Amino acid sequence: xxxxxxxxxxxxxxxxxxxxxxxxxxxxxxxxxxxxxxxxxxxxxxxxxxxxxxxxxxxxxxxxxxxxxxxxxxxxxxxxxxxxxxxxxxxxxxxxxxxxxxxxxxxxxxxxxxxxxxxxxxxxxxxxxxxxxxxxxxxxxxxxxxxxxxxxxxxxxxxxxxxxxxxxxxxxxxxxxxxxxxxxxxx
Numbered sequence: 001x002x003x004x005x006x007x008x009x010x011x012x013x014x015x016x017x018x019x020x021x022x023x024x025x026x027x028x029x030x031x032x033x034x035x036x037x038x039x040x041x042x043x044x045x046x047x048x049x050x051x052x053x054x055x056x057x058x059x060x061x062x063x064x065x066x067x068x069x070x071x072x073x074x075x076x077x078x079x080x081x082x083x084x085x086x087x088x089x090x091x092x093x094x095x096x097x098x099x100x101x102x103x104x105x106x107x108x109x110x111x112x113x114x115x116x117x118x119x120x121x122x123x124x125x126x127x128x129x130x131x132x133x134x135x136x137x138x139x140x141x142x143x144x145x146x147x148x149x150x151x152x153x154x155x156x157x158x159x160x161x162x163x164x165x166x167x168x169x170x171x172x173x174x175x176x177x178x179x180x181x182x183x184x185x186x187x
Contacts, residue, residue, distance in 0.1 A: 004042075004132045004157060004186070006049035011128045013113055013149070014039055014055040015135030015142045017091050020084035022136075026077040029137045031164040033088065038162050039134055040092040047094065052126060055093055056113035056135075056145070059085060059101035066109045080104070111144035120152040130155040134162035139170035146183050156183040 019025050022032035046053050058078035066072035078085040102110040114120050131154045133146045142163050149156045165171050175185050
């Protein structure tokens, strides 16, 4: 994988590396847990270079609108204050890593870390012009986060090797869609 040149104008966005999205969770993504060592190395590299690190998480209330029993598309997952909503136990999140919760209201969902969180303004206030995105899942929340970051005017790099997809055949389509949106996909 081509290295990102981190600095104070760059943010690493680690998307939804939560127990429920890894093997053994309520909505597991195959290969999710295997990403942790590489993401930990990326977090370390970003922090050593003075980059901002943000870790997003689904943080759903009980009976969230995205759950099947409420007419949504997903099984119950990442319910606030449950083990499933916790970050993967081996994910290295030092105290200075910003933890960002999304989809926290009963009646709205958020696939992107930018949706309803104020993240874009926060990054601009910090002088961030470029974001690198990794985590779960490439064809759902990583995709949505990368596209939203691009729409917000950031230069976006998706770290392809540090993502996994829900749908096994979705990676190629996602890469094309992201690249067509002006996002750099690094293999």
